[in-house]
Amino acid sequence: MHNTIGGLGEFALITRVTGQFPVTDDVILGPGDDAAVVAAPDGRTVASTDLLVEGRHFRREWSTARDVGHRAVAQNFADIAAMGARPTVLLIGLAAPPDLPVAWAEDFTAGVRDECAVAGGTVVGGDMVASDTLTIAVTALGDLQGREPVLRGGARPGDVVAYTGRLGLSAAGLALLEKGVEGPDECLSEHRRPSPPYTRGAEAALLGATAMLDVSDGLVQDLGHVCRAGGVRIDLEAEALRPAPALVEAVRLLGAAPEEAEEAARGLMVAGGEDHALVATFPPDTVLPDHWYRVGIVTEAGDESTGGKRNPVTIDGGASVDTGWDHFRRN
Incomplete structure (x- = not known):
């Protein structure tokens, strides 16, 4: 044998x-x-x-x-x-x-x-x-079933930014495993077996998505690719990034103070990767299904949107955010 x-x-x-x-x-x-x-x-x-x-x-x-x-x-x-x-x-x-x-x-x-x-x-x-x-x-x-592909470079000022799937859970699961902390199964399973919303890519195309990509290296970093490809900026709304209860629980177990847990969980939503959610931009009048969550807006280009070193993604109109995964750079 x-x-x-x-x-x-x-x-x-x-x-x-x-x-x-x-x-x-x-x-x-x-x-x-x-x-x-x-x-x-x-x-x-x-x-x-x-x-x-x-x-x-x-x-x-x-x-x-x-x-x-x-x-x-x-x-x-x-x-x-x-x-x-x-x-x-x-x-x-x-x-x-x-x-x-x-x-x-x-x-x-x-x-x-x-x-x-x-x-x-x-x-x-x-x-x-x-x-x-x-x-x-x-x-x-x-x-493609007869449709045009949805590229990264099609976002235009005024478009809304929305995602579907799960954000932050995989990063939390990895952190729990690295620290040997028992945590929510929801986070551990999302790291071990990501659950991309496969059918919603075609759905986004049919809804008129102007740009789209999967979130593998972190929401902010991946949206930076959309900005640079389209010569635009994106501003995210922190309040619209609502972490799942399991994500909040995980960051508490990882050491976040109770009053800071939701903010820390939101940080994993924008910086974590490998959940393989989909994020897309849509014309402003698009009626989105409930499983697409609006989290930001596309704005006019700044200097960093066309090749600068800084990430052209901001949160609540603040400074550019540069965080996420790079295979040849540890963050």
């Missing part, structure tokens, strides 16, 4: 895991040939790619293999949704130590399968190689 992927072998493992993925209407030819064949009824394909590196994006002592599988799908299909597209298929590359248990790979596959079922996509292929560091590379594709 082979308990490790090195003992089982590459092709036996591929056969074992690929059989778990369904063939959807987007798949003409699935795993098994040199390449898959995927339907593109729109005539255009939205594509994105991302990496998850152990020790950088996940830790096995904090997250199960299923958690990592869910996360791999979520952070990639969220990018597809942020373009206003429908997620369709994934290609997954796995670089893993030969002594990685086969059970881990199978549980990871189950997590991928289950999150694909939520998002509406499937896996059509990938690759596998030995590596000292467990690394997962994912390429995601999506279908």
Whole structure:
């Protein structure tokens, strides 16, 4: 009996895991040939790619293999949704130590399968190689269904800024894990298994969104990309950023004084990342569903909006806010 992927072998493992993925209407030819064949009824394909590196994006002592599988799908299909597209298929590359248990790979596959079922996509292929560091590379594709993509650069002065999904919970969950503090399951689960609002990307496109992206590096930092791409500024309203009760509880457990907990929770909403909520700008007269929360407005450009070093995002008209995640800079 082979308990490790090195003992089982590459092709036996591929056969074992690929059989778990369904063939959807987007798949003409699935795993098994040199390449898959995927339907593109729109005539255009939205594509994105991302990496998850152990020790950088996940830790096995904090997250199960299923958690990592869910996360791999979520952070990639969220990018597809942020373009206003429908997620369709994934290609997954796995670089893993030969002594990685086969059970881990199978549980990871189950997590991928289950999150694909939520998002509406499937896996059509990938690759596998030995590596000292467990690394997962994912390429995601999506279908625009005849719509124009929603880009980052379309925001105009007067547009409203709104988000859908959850903000701050993943960052709180990570902080709880780092400090070894027992906290709300809602925060821990959002860090381990983000829950992007996949269908609301297409919804935003139909509502006339002028710009959109998924919140992976923090609301303020990601909105800075919208500002620079469109040559505008964004002012957020602190009072409109209403933290979930679980987020407030988490920051109290992390040491915030009771009278400061809500403000600290709001700080995680604007600076935390990896919740993979969607944030978009809409024309001012847009009637938004209740699950889109208005939190700010697009304003005229300032000097920093067109390439300056300062973030062109402010809160309550104050100084520019520069906070968030950068993979090559610790904040």
